[in-house]
Amino acid sequence: MKTNFSLLFYMKKQKNYTKGIAPIYMRITVNGKRAESATGRYCEPERWNSKSGRSIGTKEDSRLLNSFLDQLQNMVYEAHGELLKSGYVITAESIKNRFMGREDKSLTLLQAITEHNQKVEALVGKEFVQGTLNRYKVLKKHLEIFLSFKYDVRDLDMRNVDIAFLNEFDYYLRSEKSCANNYTVKMIKNLGKIINISLENGQIHTNPFAFYKGRTKKVDRYFLNQEEIQIIANKKFTSERLDMIRDVFLFCCFTGLAYADVQKLQHSHISKGFDGERWIIKNRQKTNIRSAIPLLPSAVNIIEKYKNHPVCLNKGLVLPVPSNQKMNEYLKEIEDRCEIGKKLTSHIARHTFATTVTLLNGVPIESVSQMLGHTNIRTTQHYAKILDIKVGADMALLKNKLAVI
Structure with a gap:
């Protein structure tokens, strides 16, 4: 998936700031969404260049601060590169977590479907039939191919599943897979059930299906005389x-x-x-x-x-x-x-x-x-x-x- 990625170092003055040094923060932006973190370093406002995001002057403390910020920048770029190679969709939060050595605990789309399918499989013959499990397995396969075909990634953060994604998946099923209207709509509604589970569990907070307009159509049934x-x-x-x-x-x-x-x-x-x-x-x-x-x-x-x-x-x-x-x-x-x-x-x-x-x-x-x-x-x-x-x-x-x- 093509992403617009940028990194900015900026001075963050508190509301009650009057004079003296102020903290330097780092802001990672991906496709307009931000993740921020304190660098642990400070600088006088008059010695800070907001355009370059660096300290002004040749004093030792300025050189040390700029050298430290250069190292942080390289580490952030390295984290971004690692995520690119991994094949997962990149977010500002995932870059920040990788840079800080944290495990990114955000739920991914294929993880959610895998967890759902495992639970369904355990209940086949009790609460579910094999056909239900098979339908969700087919959904997962479609999504794996779609993510690779459309975005060149292996998985997607559930928070990035929005109405634009649903419409692209709808178009893909109809155009690339030649799926009929009712099959396409039912497949996406199955995906909607996965998203609803994530909503109920508090793993995501918005429901893209509120804007999905796909509807099944009545099909004339025929038979043999x-x-x-x-x-x-x-x-x-x-x-x-x-x-x-x-x-x-x-x-x-x-x-x-x-x-x-x-x-x-x-x-x-x-x-x-x-x-x-x-x-x-x-x-x-x-x-x-x-x-x-x-x-x-x-x-x-x-x-x-x-x-x-x-x-x-x-x-x-x-x-x-x-x-x-x-x-x-x-x-x-x-x-x-x-x-x-x-x-x-x-x-x-x-x-x-x-x-x-x-x-x-x-x-x-x-x-x-x-x-x-x-x-x-x-x-x-x-x-x-x-x-x-x-x-x-x-x-x-x-x-x-x-x-x-």
């Missing part, structure tokens, strides 16, 4: 890999499971329900909320198909699900071959379960919400809002009923 599901289900693949990914995707369409849940789905999560049928009963990875899902015949058939798969046998899993990156990569191939004109993701499969598979077939929204493991039924209502076709079907039924009156 019955015909599109059939196209994918009936497509012939010569690749066993694509055949397997298609089955995992369809399983999500028939169960509503998110990627993180289907990847970790074990046979112990499947049990016989009160109706004698097989149910998936497990807590969601994202929210730790219990979901109970009766298995449709199509989902049962997929389970049976892979019950003897080596990966499933070795790890006790229901399906051989690859990494999220590979899953989306292979779904792109399936998307291209099926030519349905919609992007296929594991989340679209979940949307499809909520709409085409359940709501459009008359399953009450309360039941859909429970199967999806939503914490609030309003989340499920987002799916219902996009189902104009369901409204049309419901009104057609009403017309038929009214026709016989």
